[in-house]
Amino acid sequence: MADIVKQILARPIQMADQVTKVADDVHSFKQDCQEIKAKTEKLAGLLRQAARASNDLYERPTRRIIDDTEQVLDKALTLVVKCRANGLMKRVFTIIPAAAFRKTSMQLENSIGDVSWLLRVSASADDRDDEYLGLPPIAANEPILCLIWEQIAILCTGSLDERSDAAASLVSLARDNDRYGKLIIEEGGVPPLLKLAKEGRMEGQESAANAIGLLGRDPESVEQIVNAGVCSVFAKILKEGHMKVQAVVAWAVSELAGNHRKCQDHFAQNNIIRFLVSHLAFETVQEHSKYAIASKQNLSIHSVVMANSNEENKESENYEDKPINNQINHPMGNQTPSQMHNVVTNTLALRNQTTTPPTTTASNQSNKPPSQPQTKGNNPNHARPNQQNLRPNQPPVSISGTSIKGREYEDPATKAHMKTMAARALWQLCKGNVSICRSITESRALLCFAVLLEKGPDHVKSYSAMALMEISMVAEQNADLRRNSFKPTSPTAKAVVDQLLKVIQEADSDLLIPCIKAIGCLARTFRATETRIIAPLVALLDEREPEISIEAAIALNKFACTDNFLHDNHSKAIIAAGGAKFLIQLVYFGEQMLQIPSLILLCYISLHVPDSEILAQEEVLIVLEWSTKQAHLAEEPTIESLLPEAKSRLELYQSRGRRGFH
DSSP states (O other): OHHHHHHHHHHHHHHHHHHHHHHTTOSSOHHHHHHHHHHHHHHHHHHHHHHHTTTTOOHHHHHHHHHHHHHHHHHHHHHHHHTTOOSHHHHHHOOOOHHHHHHHHHHHHHHHHHHHHHHHHHSOHHHHTTOOOOOOGGGTTOHHHHHHHHHHHHHHHSOHHHHHHHHHHHHHHHHHOHHHHHHHHHTTOHHHHHHHHHHSOHHHHHHHHHHHHHHOOSHHHHHHHHHTTHHHHHHHHHHHSOHHHHHHHHHHHHHHHHHOGGGHHHHHHTTHHHHHHHHHHTTTOOGGGGGOOOOGGGOOHHHHHHHTHHHHTTOOOOOTTSOOOSOOOOTTSSOOHHHHHHHHHHHHHHHHTSSOOOOOOHHHHTTSOOSSOOOTTSOTTSOOOOGGGOOTTOOOOOOSOOOOTTGGGSOHHHHHHHHHHHHHHHHHHTTTOHHHHHHHHTSSHHHHHHHHHHHSOHHHHHHHHHHHHHHHHHHHHOHHHHHHHSOTTOHHHHHHHHHHHHHHHHOOSTTHHHHHHHHHHTGGGSOTTOOTTHHHHHHGGGOSSHHHHHHHHHHHHHHHSTTSTTHHHHHHHHHHTTHHHHHHHHHHHSOHHHHHHHHHHHHHHHHHOTTOHHHHHTTHHHHHHHHHTOHHHHTSHHHHHHHHHHHHHHHHHSOHHHHTOO
């Protein structure tokens, strides 16, 4: 840094010396040239002082100021060289306006002010002695730039308290205006903010993390922040920092990931997913509770899921693409205490055959070392993998045992806020990312989302629902993730589905739309005998809010579409739940955005169950024929090929007399 600054300063110092030397050898305008010489000498002294203090100079304003100063000195040198003209003819033909000297003198004065300000702003707080820095002439047209330079300079050279105040000032600037945020990044504000986040006191760390989250408002800005090393700094804080700072860091992670998805893998590579899952699981689920024997009346989602977790690994059959006649049991249904005891006994017997003892809770692990050696390749700071989730030939997933000392002593409000921000960050990180979704579903996080969706505070419920929706959307497109994470026999998957279904059945929550989307994305994971999903979705077709009815129709389309192996079963269930009547009303009277998915669904059930008495009674064929005459419907790409086929199938099975045709 110091060498770069010295190189920047070398040329203007040489030019200043040239101006001084030439000014002594002029033949005209001697008085004006002496005035320029005096100001140039003063400027040269300041430049040499800056060169001696090059270790402390803030590079960004140094470049801007020295570039401008160099241009001013070049003009001054050109002017005094003209005054050296000797001989009558040269003087006659060398025209120098009087205003040129005034302009050059004023520019030199401005350069003196700029360099003086640069020396003051780069000095330590003790040297400045709380001196008001003022506004340098170079920033007269953009005063906010001067303020940004000043705050970043303090971040570089100030005490911890001063750096904390400077970070808070940058937070205010970044929050007020997107352009100010870009200026902070361009002027080199990110590295000193990261340094403060890593080394500062709690208030300074919070302000620094807050500023970084506000600065990452677009992909380009996020890219620069990631390249500056934000991932490793945030990972260290999430592992070792104060929980209040960790909550701000989790929020900042959610902002950066939400504004630029390409940074998701960078965060994952730095174990940030692991640390966030640890915070989410803390006081939400407990590792040792998988062995607890609960009474039938007091069964919770977590206790039942964890007690049955080993049963999940015994099922290797793929249930996705073929009908199965066994009924899926509700996680909380039909299990007596003796049955639960058998599950626990079998689980313990199975685990006693291995060499791995039961893992302890996160809070108990914090004060004792791991009880077994680390797996080769794992970070030594990571806890042991959760053995129950391992499959043959799969590397351990070391994501579930992280412990952070002292967090159990935090006040409830801070712990609740931390959990909220962890859920928010995981929601943004898992968007469209298969590897992160796989890590989450193989850890305790999926169960945490189900538990928090049931009993968490409002914000945590919202972020949990959004995270489950994003994971389900990824699983819909990735067969391997879908089969491994949402098997019908998986207790965790059952818990997730139960909570999604509970929200849908209540139908009076802000969580309704993400839960509908999540259930729809999981449509291919349900067995033929799983009938409890369809009726609540059909009921939402009669919802007054169009957005909810649209999402319900889209979700039901995923159950009834031809790509779903069980489309016949699901189509019959939709008809049995009264879906035909609702769909007819929506096709006739709904808004265009609602008409299209409703007509597609009506076509699917007509195509798959054309011999239905209910479809005949409701005169669905008339609706389809009417739809063929509606240009905005018939020309829709999906409907264009589907509608004639569905209409043709109905005509084969339903008589004209039954349809009421004349």
